[in-house]
Amino acid sequence: MKSNAVQGKVVAVTGGARGIGLATAKAFAAQGASVAIGDLDLDLAKQSASTVPGTARALPLDVTDSDSFAAFLAGTENELGPIDVLVNNAGVMLTGDFLDEQWATAEKMIAINLGGVITGAQLAVRRFVQRGSGHIVNVASMAGVAGFPGVATYCGTKFGVVGFTLALREELAPIGVRVSAVLPGIVHTELSAGVVLPTVVEKFGSVEPTDIARAVVRTVQRNKALTYAPGRLGFAVRAANAIPERPRRALFRWLQADRLYLNVDQATRDAYHARADGTHRAS
DSSP: OOTTTTTTOEEEEETTTSHHHHHHHHHHHHTTOEEEEEESOHHHHHHHHTTSSSSEEEEEOOTTOHHHHHHHHHHHHHHHOSOOEEEEOBOOOOOSOGGGOOHHHHHHHIIIIIIHHHHHHHHHHHHHTTTTOOEEEEEOOGGGTSOOTTOHHHHHHHHHHHHHHHHHHHHHGGGTOEEEEEEEOEESSGGGTTBOOOHHHHHHHEEOHHHHHHHHHHHHHHTOSEEEESHHHHHHHHHHHTSOHHHHHHHHHHHTOTTTTTSBOHHHHHHHHHHHTTSOOBO
């Protein structure tokens, strides 16, 4: 797509009531797209939609329920017209020692972060193939290409999203449907609340929701398979993965990144976990 190809398109965003999702909706709207915000918290989604310039709609969505997801896509098309872009953004990050993790916690992350992406992609692609066009953008994470203590299951779901994206991109390319992923660093949203960042990590690897939103729009415009945000952190992660294990661990200890998701403000994380039990927070 050329840089102006977003204008006039219909974009559906999951987990769109706040954080990355809302920033993404606003970024697309600023480029002339019509936007549907799907979220479990419909009241908040309606409030958020009212802040989006141009044409925006709020619709209920539970990404773990295929009927709900199908209704969201159908509602979007009834309100705005055929969907051109689906942004699979909804996600949760529940942190802590793996040995203490309850299965219900792991199951929730798998169902939302990976299952929701697969469900939404399949439902959207069934619509896209009829027109021979469409774009799915999955919001993954740098944790989808590197493992971090304290978020093992979360990393597993995001690795799954990256692998799913690359495989589906190849499968659907012959019929004109595009599939991409955006891999954020540590984003200043509710999802990362309570994570205490070392100074070097804060300066080098943290970003704002608007940075990720711009990356999502740019991904649609350029049709890139994987977009790292910030790009410098993507380069650093790939370089670190190329280093042998022992010196890589030493580097992470020096950067104080080895306990990044374990040395947290636990009260703040507990509050987020409690809220995430009821709603699908943006990745």
